[in-house]
Amino acid sequence: MYGLVADAYLPSLRTLTRTALIAMPNSNSAGQIYLYGLLQAYEAEIAGEVYFTVLANVFPDSGQYEKLMRLAEVEHRTSTILQPLIERHRLKPLDRAALAARGEN
Secondary structure, eight states: OOHHHHHHHOSOGGGBOHHHHHHSTTTTSHHHHHHHHHHHHHHHHHHHHHHHHHHHHHOOSHHHHHHHHHHHHHHHHHHHHHHHHHHHTTBOOOOHHHHHHHHHO
C-alpha cells in the first residue's frame, strides 16, 4: 500500500520516526498522513491511560474513581489494539516512560 512512497523516499520503514514522517518530501500524501496519525493516536492512548489513572486517584469518591478507571481501561485497550499496526509499519513511538510523564502532567 505504501510501497511507492517508501521506495521513493525511504530506504526502509524500519527506521520510520516522527521526525522522518514530518521531514519526508510530499509529506501530504495519504500514506504519510495515516502513519503520522497512527503514531500520534498510539502515543496519546498510552499517555491517556496514565492521565486517567492519576486523575482517578485524586478522587476518593468510589463513583468517580470507577468512572475514571474505566476511561483508563479504554485507553489501554485501544493502545493494545493499535500495537500490531505500529509494529507492522515499524513505527518508533516515544518510550513508555516519556509517554507516562506526558500523561502525568
